[in-house]
Amino acid sequence: MAVYTDVSDEDLAAFVALYDIGDTLALKGIAEGVENSNFLLHTTSGYFILTLYEKRVNPADLPFFLELMRHLAARGISCPQPIAARSGAMLGELAGRPAAIISFLDGMWVRRPKREHCAELGEALARFHLAGADFAGQRPNTLSVDSWRPLLGASLDQADTVVPGLAAELTAELDHLESRWPTGLPAGVIHADLFPDNVFFIGERLSGLIDFYFACNDAFAYDVAICLNAWCFEPDLSFNVTKARALLNGYRQVRDFTDAEFAALPLLARGSALRFLLTRLHDWLRVPPGALVTPKDPREYLRKLRFHQGVSTASDYGLAP
Amino acid sequence: MAVYTDVSDEDLAAFVALYDIGDTLALKGIAEGVENSNFLLHTTSGYFILTLYEKRVNPADLPFFLELMRHLAARGISCPQPIAARSGAMLGELAGRPAAIISFLDGMWVRRPKREHCAELGEALARFHLAGADFAGQRPNTLSVDSWRPLLGASLDQADTVVPGLAAELTAELDHLESRWPTGLPAGVIHADLFPDNVFFIGERLSGLIDFYFACNDAFAYDVAICLNAWCFEPDLSFNVTKARALLNGYRQVRDFTDAEFAALPLLARGSALRFLLTRLHDWLRVPPGALVTPKDPREYLRKLRFHQGVSTASDYGLAP
Missing domain, CATH: 3.90.1200.10 (Aminoglycoside phosphotransferase (APH), C-terminal lobe)
Incomplete structure (x- = not known):
């Protein structure tokens, strides 16, 4: 489980305002992933994942990862999608960390694969x-x-x-x-x-x-x-x-x-x-x-x-x- | 942050089948609350909170809490609502713990109240x-x-x-x-x-x-x-x-x-x-x-x-x- 960074309601509102995804309704830290802090973000336009990249991820690698997700989805691979801000940027900064808003992907992982x-x-x-x-x-x-x-x-x-x-x-x-x-x-x-x-x-x-x-x-x-x-x-x-x-x-x-x-x-x-x-x-x-x-x-x-x-x-x- | 208990996809499917809330699409542990394990549950009929009551809560008190939430909501107080199973029960068992499915309440808590x-x-x-x-x-x-x-x-x-x-x-x-x-x-x-x-x-x-x-x-x-x-x-x-x-x-x-x-x-x-x-x-x-x-x-x-x-x-x- 992992939420390493707390995000204040005020900082979040300012961050979400950079995107075309409506107003914030709820944010809940997700106990998932060990490298980054992940949050479920609910806005007036839907559900998203907000990821704050913590120090184990090299910020210089982030454009590779985010652009790869876009590339794959454009070719029919089902995976979470980075949402671009109004400026076109897929990567921003929140609570002093690189941060991205990513689409919510349904599904559960299988504990006992068959x-x-x-x-x-x-x-x-x-x-x-x-x-x-x-x-x-x-x-x-x-x-x-x-x-x-x-x-x-x-x-x-x-x-x-x-x-x-x-x-x-x-x-x-x-x-x-x-x-x-x-x-x-x-x-x-x-x-x-x-x-x-x-x-x-x-x-x-x-x-x-x-x-x-x-x-x-x-x-x-x-x-x-x-x-x-x-x-x-x-x-x-x-x-x-x-x-x-x-x-x-x-x-x-x-x-x-x-x-x-x-x-x-x-x-x-x-x-x-x-x-x-x-x-x-x-x-x-x-x-x-x-x-x-x-x-x-x-x-x-x-x-x-x-x-x-x-x-x-x-x-x-x-x-x- | 707190998720004390892992819930398998198979156990979850059997539990959700007791309710009239469609099929499971996603489950994510929430880093919130220190007494219980909380999950965001997405089904074909919407978003809910799944709570597993851990050992710091007295199971004998759970009907008081859940019935109070129903009572309050019926009188116009905005609070999460326990969802009843088809049997009418608001309390079930999952992963060996008392468990309830509760409505998702929007909002954020304020870090610096004014x-x-x-x-x-x-x-x-x-x-x-x-x-x-x-x-x-x-x-x-x-x-x-x-x-x-x-x-x-x-x-x-x-x-x-x-x-x-x-x-x-x-x-x-x-x-x-x-x-x-x-x-x-x-x-x-x-x-x-x-x-x-x-x-x-x-x-x-x-x-x-x-x-x-x-x-x-x-x-x-x-x-x-x-x-x-x-x-x-x-x-x-x-x-x-x-x-x-x-x-x-x-x-x-x-x-x-x-x-x-x-x-x-x-x-x-x-x-x-x-x-x-x-x-x-x-x-x-x-x-x-x-x-x-x-x-x-x-x-x-x-x-x-x-x-x-x-x-x-x-x-x-x-x-x-």
């Missing part, structure tokens, strides 16, 4: 990749393979307090991944954080994707690998190949995998497991006193990483060659 | 008191004078760690109040927690009252005294007699004070200051590790208490006899 949800997700992810193809913005993936050595280094001396032997295990894994990390795979804009809480469904139907604040340019198959990790393990951390097959087949109905992607998938799955393991380990070892947000357990992703270490080809994920 | 807001508040408070006159429910004020001795006792040995000499000062104050606490004042249902965050405005106009979960039977003038404390001190804790006069005159436009109420007001103001001082002191000394809610500083109400100790008659609050 095979059908994974199939819809795969299809939506492929459509997202195709829709981003002609997006002009560029943002490097600052959490890909080049960042893992420094990330690991920052936690190395305390890693064994979490799991005995973890420092050595992750160093060996990183050596392996760095020497084999694939290049030249089909690439474009990826979401890079498409966990179940960022995918909305109404009933069984996917209603939209949210939270584009990790989006960047990288290999499409790496985005698929992130989803395999986030959607296809059961609560006991066993891998559900039925869900993986549904996800991968849903994807290839819209955009098929190349041979190079097929070959790279197990390595990409290991890499994406390591990426979330490293950021969670980093946060786990640095919980500030009185923290509002409970950090996620890094050991979940250690178990997932070890699973992928035992996978030899993408067929093990249920993907026919 | 004289005009205090005038509107006084008028609304008096209307609330009159509207509750024929309400059949009964709930004693469990946080009135009889509770203060045990409350103080639970913090007595640590009170001097907050302010040196506090234990002796509060014991003397309580002796004073217990021996003089008025009885027989005009009484009925009072809100008992009408702080600025429980009063909504749209622009300059009061749009409604919320959060009836401390409502009880007690003297009307005690409710007025709570508002004097909550609304009429400046951030530097100086008393703003202009705001107090506006509040009290707003009130008496609708319901005039009796002589006994006029005489009792300074003592009631001391009592209500002590009541919030004692509960804040209690919570301040018992912050659980990793608490999500920052406790309020009890010293604010010590300053207010000391102000009222220097008041001799209600004229000092700007109230003409």
Whole structure:
């Protein structure tokens, strides 16, 4: 849950007056998202989300994220839409933070995804990749393979307090991944954080994707690998190949995998497991006193990483060659 | 901010199906209230608040609160309305908690109340008191004078760690109040927690009252005294007699004070200051590790208490006899 900044009624009225969305009727802080402060904004013209960008987001990246959301929606991808002020600006300032008003997207995230949800997700992810193809913005993936050595280094001396032997295990894994990390795979804009809480469904139907604040340019198959990790393990951390097959087949109905992607998938799955393991380990070892947000357990992703270490080809994920 | 309980999409769908409010489109946890978990619920028929009552609320009191809200609305008081399920029940169970669906009330609370807001508040408070006159429910004020001795006792040995000499000062104050606490004042249902965050405005106009979960039977003038404390001190804790006069005159436009109420007001103001001082002191000394809610500083109400100790008659609050 997250509302880091209080917004006064007076400051809000002045901000809303910059937009063509009527007068404010209500504002309620939303316990959602861990990076930013989000509010439900009700005005005489409807319901919106007001987002205040807190310090974990680089303000220089905000135009990339907001323009991407506009670009995707113009190509039929259901996602929240930044509302432009009368001046045309999608980004303003409120309570000393960069701030945007964004359309309210209906849907709920699924706590226990089923095979059908994974199939819809795969299809939506492929459509997202195709829709981003002609997006002009560029943002490097600052959490890909080049960042893992420094990330690991920052936690190395305390890693064994979490799991005995973890420092050595992750160093060996990183050596392996760095020497084999694939290049030249089909690439474009990826979401890079498409966990179940960022995918909305109404009933069984996917209603939209949210939270584009990790989006960047990288290999499409790496985005698929992130989803395999986030959607296809059961609560006991066993891998559900039925869900993986549904996800991968849903994807290839819209955009098929190349041979190079097929070959790279197990390595990409290991890499994406390591990426979330490293950021969670980093946060786990640095919980500030009185923290509002409970950090996620890094050991979940250690178990997932070890699973992928035992996978030899993408067929093990249920993907026919 | 508060969402203590997660609600799964599946449990929610089953719960919403008990009501005649269409199908669920969205659910977002709201960072508001410290006693309960609140969610914005969007269905095909509109926007609602879903409240899950957490352990600080006594389930036996819930029918009193919910029926009071219905009673008040039927008499023209703007406040959230419990929605009845098809069975007629206003109270159900969700995620193992008592749960209710309540209408969405527009408005924002005012961070820096002005004289005009205090005038509107006084008028609304008096209307609330009159509207509750024929309400059949009964709930004693469990946080009135009889509770203060045990409350103080639970913090007595640590009170001097907050302010040196506090234990002796509060014991003397309580002796004073217990021996003089008025009885027989005009009484009925009072809100008992009408702080600025429980009063909504749209622009300059009061749009409604919320959060009836401390409502009880007690003297009307005690409710007025709570508002004097909550609304009429400046951030530097100086008393703003202009705001107090506006509040009290707003009130008496609708319901005039009796002589006994006029005489009792300074003592009631001391009592209500002590009541919030004692509960804040209690919570301040018992912050659980990793608490999500920052406790309020009890010293604010010590300053207010000391102000009222220097008041001799209600004229000092700007109230003409």
